[in-house]
Amino acid sequence: MSKGRFITLEGGEGAGKSTLARALAERLERAGFPPRITREPGGSVKAEAIRELILSGRVRSYGAFAEALMFSAARIDHIDSLIRPALERGEWVICDRFIDSTRVYQGVLGQVDAKLLGELEAVTIAGLMPELTLILDLDPEIGLARAARRRKPDEAVDRFEGETLAFHRKLRQAYLDIARAEPRRCAVLDATLPAEGLAEAAWRILRARLPIDAES
Template sequence: MKQGRFISLEGGEGAGKSTQLRALGDALRARGMEVVETREPGGSEGAEAIRSLLLTGNADRWSPRAEALLFAAARADHVEKTIRPALERGAWVLSDRFLDSSRAYQGQGELTDADIMVLHRIGSAGFLPDRTLLLTLPEQEAAVRARRRDGDDADRIGGRASDFHRAVADAFARFVVNEPDRVRAVDASGAAAEVTTRLLANLVDLLP
C-alpha cells in the first residue's frame, strides 16, 4: 500500500489557502493519488459542530482559554475520525489549517505556545503534519484579498484588529525558522497556477 501523507496549508487571512488546497488536490490526483481535502476547525461531524460555535457570535463570546480548548477538542475529533483513517488507507490528506493556526492565533496573550502544545498532546497525541506549507503575502495585499472575499462579513476571528493579525504573521514566521524540516514558507503572490507550482516544489521529497 502507498504511504499516506498529511499536508497542512497555513497562513493569515486572504492568503489563498482554500483556493490552493483545491488546486494542490487536483495536481496530486493527476498523479494518481487518492486525496482527501479537509479544513479546521471542522473536517468531521463533531468538529464541524464545534466550528459553528467558534466562528459565530460576538468577538468576546469565548475567553482565550475556552477558545483554545474548543479548537483542541475539534482537532481531536478531526484527527480520529477523518485524518488517521485516510492516512491508514494510503490517501494524502490536505487540510486548510491545522495545529499551527492554533499556535499562531490562540498561543498569544494569556496562553503560550507551550500551552497549546500541551492541549494538542492531550487531544491528538501530538500528531503533526508531514509537511506544513505556509502561504505568505505582504500585509496590505492579504488585507485587500480578505476584504474582497468577506466584505463586511468576516467571522469573529478573521475580523479582529490588524495588530492581532500582525502578531499571527510573526508567529507563523517563527515556526518556519524553528521547524524548517516541517514548515516551509511559500510566496502566495502572483498567478494562482504559479503558487500551486511552488507548493508542489516543496513536496518533491515526499512524492512517490
Template sequence: MLETPQRRPARFITFEGGEGVGKSTQVRRLLTRLANKGIEGVRTREPGGTPKAEAIRSFILQGRSEAWGAGAEAVLFAAARLDHVNQLIGPNLEKGTWVVSDRFCDSTRAYQGLTGGVEDRLIDALEVLALDGHSPDLTIVLDMDPVIAFERVQRRAVEDGLQVTGDRFEKEEIEWHRRLRHGFLDIASANAYRCVVISAEQSEEALEEAIWDVVSSRFPELQGRAA
C-alpha cells in the same frame, strides 16, 4: 511467486497562514495535482472536518466563545481537533489516503498562543492530546502582507456581489493580523524540518507551481514525474 506490492505511505500535508492568503484554493489545486498522479487524497479543514468539529467551528467563528478568552478557545479547538484526528485524519492515513488540511495545530499555536497570549505549556498539552501522534509530514505556510490579503478578500467579495462582514478573527485590527503573520513565521522558523514558507503575493497559478515544487521534491514517490 509474485511479491505483494508495498502500499505507498500516506502523507499528511497542512496549509497555514493568515486570513485571506489563499489556503483553500491551493488545497484544492494540490489535490488535483495529486489525483493526476493517481494518488487518492482527501480535503479537510480546521476547525471542522467532521460534524462535531464543524459545530464547534460555527460556535467559535460566530464569536460566541470570544468572551471566554483565548484559553477557552484553545480548549475548544483542541476538542474539535481530537474528533477530527480520530474520525477523519487517522482513518484515512491508515488506509493509505493522503490528507490535505486547510489549517491544523499550528493555527492554535499562532492564534491563541503567540497572538492570544495562551501559555506554551497549555498549548503543548492540548497538542499532545489532540494530535495523538498524527503530526503533519509537511506544512506549507503561505505568507502575505495582511493589508494585501484583505484587499484581495474585499475585491473578490465585490466581484461576487457579497458583503465583507468578518468572522471572529477577520474583524480584528490590522496590527493584530500583523502579529499573527509574524507568529506563523516564528513557528515555521522553529520547525524548519517540517514547515516551508512560500510567498502568497503572486498569481494563483505561480503559487500552485511553487507549492508543487516543494511537495514533489519532499516526497520520493512524486519525484521525476510531471503532474
C-alpha cells in the same frame, strides 16, 4: 496499500489556502496519489458545529484558552473521524489549518501559556504531526482586502477577520517564526504569486520533500 501523507496549509486571512489545496489535490490525483481535502476548525460533523460557534465570536468572551479548548475538541473529532482513517487508507490528506493556527492565534496572540498549550496539543493530536506544512506568507493588508472581496454582501465578518491590522501583522510574524523554528517540517511560500504560480511552487516543494516521482 502505500502510506498516506499528511500536509497542512497555514497562513493569514486571504492567503489562498483553499485555492492551493484544490490545486494540489488535482496534481496529486494526476500523479496517482488519492487526495483528501479538509479544513480546521471543521472537517467532521461535530467539528463543523464547533467551527460555527467559534467563528461567530460567541466563545470569544470566555478567553483565548477557552477557544483553544474548543479548537482542540474539534480537532480530536476531526482526527478520529477523518484524518487518521484517510491516512490509513493511503490517502494524502491536505488540511487547511491545523496545530500551527492554534499556536499562533491562541498561543502567541491570545497569550495562552506555551507550555500549557503544548500539553493540550500533545493530548489532542496523539503524535499525529504533519509531514509537511506550507506557510503562505502575505502582507495582511492584501490578505484582508482579498477576504473582504470574497465575502458575500450579507455575510458577517468572522471572529478573526474582524481583528485589527496590528493583530494580523503579529500573526504573520508568528507564522514566520514557526517556519524558522521548524525548517524540516515547514516551508514558506510567497502568497502574492498568481494562483498557478503558487501551486507550481508548492508542487516543487512536495516533490522535493515527499515521495513523489520527480517527473510527476
